[in-house]
Amino acid sequence: MTEIFYDSDADLSIIKEKVVAILGYGNQGRAQALNMRDNGCRVLVGNKKDEHYDKARRDGFEVLEISDAAREAEVICVLLPDEVQPSVFKKDILSGLSRGKLLDFASGFTVFSRVVVPPKDVDVVMVAPKMIGEGVRDLYLRGLGAPAVLGVHRDFSGNAWNMALGIAKAIGCTRAGVVKSTFEEEAVTDLFNEQTVAFLLLLKTAFEILTEAGYDPIVTQLELYGSGEWLEVIKAMLKYGIFGQGRLHSTTSQYGQLSRGPRIVNQDVKKEMRKILEEIRSGGFAEEWFRDVEAGYPELTKRRNSMINNALVKAEQEVRERIRIPPLS
Ligand code: NDP
Numbered sequence: 001m002t003e004i005f006y007d008s009d010a011d012l013s014i015i016k017e018k019v020v021a022i023l024g025y026g027n028q029g030r031a032q033a034l035n036m037r038d039n040g041c042r043v044l045v046g047n048k049k050d051e052h053y054d055k056a057r058r059d060g061f062e063v064l065e066i067s068d069a070a071r072e073a074e075v076i077c078v079l080l081p082d083e084v085q086p087s088v089f090k091k092d093i094l095s096g097l098s099r100g101k102l103l104d105f106a107s108g109f110t111v112f113s114r115v116v117v118p119p120k121d122v123d124v125v126m127v128a129p130k131m132i133g134e135g136v137r138d139l140y141l142r143g144l145g146a147p148a149v150l151g152v153h154r155d156f157s158g159n160a161w162n163m164a165l166g167i168a169k170a171i172g173c174t175r176a177g178v179v180k181s182t183f184e185e186e187a188v189t190d191l192f193n194e195q196t197v198a199f200l201l202l203l204k205t206a207f208e209i210l211t212e213a214g215y216d217p218i219v220t221q222l223e224l225y226g227s228g229e230w231l232e233v234i235k236a237m238l239k240y241g242i243f244g245q246g247r248l249h250s251t252t253s254q255y256g257q258l259s260r261g262p263r264i265v266n267q268d269v270k271k272e273m274r275k276i277l278e279e280i281r282s283g284g285f286a287e288e289w290f291r292d293v294e295a296g297y298p299e300l301t302k303r304r305n306s307m308i309n310n311a312l313v314k315a316e317q318e319v320r321e322r323i324r325i326p327p328l329s
Contacts, residue, residue: 003180005150010169014162016040018102020170021073023066023093025052027133028106029079033061035140036170044069070096075167077104078116083293086115097122100156102163107190108183111153113286124153125164128186129173136171145175151182191280196273207312217315218322226319228326 015036022033023046033056037043045056046069056063070076070093080088089110097103102123110116111124118124129136131146139146148168152160168178203224210220218226236245246254279285292299307313319325 004177005165005168005174005180006177007169007174010165010174011162012039012041012166012169014159015075015166015170016042018042018074019044019072020075020077021046021064021069022077022079023047023069023088024078024080025056025061025063026079026081028129028136029077029133030055030059031133031135031137031140032077032079032106032171034059034137035172037061038140039170039172041170044073046070065092067092067096072096073101075102075104075163077106077167079106082107082109083290085110086290089116094119102157102160104164104167105183108151108185108187109191109286112183112187113283113290115286115290118154120154121156122154123156123160123163125160125167126151126153126181126183126186127164127167127171127173127178128190129171136173139176140172143175145172147176148173148178149181149186150178151180151186153183188277188280191285192273192277195276195280195285204307204310204312207315211311217311218319221312221315221319222323226316226323226325 016039019042020036021044022029022036025033025045025047029045029047029052033043033045043061045053045061045063046066047053047056047063048066053063064072066088076093076097078085078089078093093103097119099121100123102125103118105111105124105126106128108126108128111118111126127148127150129146129148131139131148136146148171150161150164150168152164155161157163165174165178168174206224207217207220211217233245233248236248239245240248276285
């Protein structure tokens with residue numbers, strides 16, 4: 001049975017007695033550093049000397065170069081973007097690691113894909129909040145927490161799991177509940193979700209079909225997502241369940257979705273999703289992506305560019321200018 005842990009299962013004092021380095025003061029870095037400090041932990045920040053460095057200083061942290069922070073600290077939280085972790089790990093982190101230190105990741109991807117290979121004599125854990133950084137901080141300030149998925153890649157000290165739980169408590173996640181998992185499970189489910197629950201492309205395709213058929217771009221964009229109705233639907237899904245929330249919609253909507261949906265999400269889609277799962281599990285996706293990273297992102301740039309100048313983007317600009325969208329106003 002899936003094991004879930006809460007505040008009362010975690011010991012914060014084992015983190016408080018160590019020096020913690022937060023490497024990268026971005027989305028997760030800032031939120032986790034602030035939450036840990038509010039919980040009484042001794043936190044250093046490691047960052048290049050630029051705007052995130054200045055921001056950490058303004059927030060009152062001692063900020064060092066990444067290599068110095070990794071050398072000083074006993075608990076090292078690698079909160080850098082996944083694609084920069086391999087090079088920064090080799091260049092700035094590895095030399096600061098010594099026997100018995102602990103490395104913590106907020107995602108299982110780089111270790112599971114073996115593009116980051118930690119030495120054998122350190123603990124390697126994952127505390128992966130299932131929440132954007134802003135949410136991790138915001139929930140904490142409201143006395144709540146973001147759920148997280150935890151794993152141990154290497155237990156050198158014999159205490160790695162307890163340390164992972166302690167970190168999760170320090171950032172507020174055990175308030176909600178944290179799930180025992182593995183680096184592989186977190187990485188595979190995370191990438192699979194990003195790659196196959198292809199909501200954005202589905203919306204873009206629906207927009208193209210409706211406007212090509214002569215329907216007004218503004219009406220279409222508002223209908224598809226521009227009104228913010230999806231925010232309410234997601235809230236209702238969390239409250240009443242994925243199908244339980246159906247009763248908030250008209251019966252026409254329910255009948256249409258349940259009768260037409262299977263023609264879109266059909267066996268071919270399932271077959272393709274399984275192929276994508278295999279590419280993730282085999283490391284094929286990671287290999288392709290890191291090839292693009294090393295080449296300076298030519299594929300990503302080409303694909304991004306193909307998305308920026310289209311009729312949907314123009315329609316959404318117009319909606320933003322002319323309509324007061326409830327969640328934003
Ligand atoms: P960000 O993109 O917000 O990280 C930005 C930070 O990384 C900045 O401090 C930046 O420093 C530093 N950085 C970027 N490139 C380099 C580089 N080449 N060398 C040194 N430092 C660099 O990362 P996230 O917080 O989004 O992600 C961090 C980890 O958390 C990842 O493993 C991600 O998968 C995981 N995660 C992220 C979530 C999210 O909310 N985004 C949710 C859950 C997990 P600089 O000042 O130089 O810009």
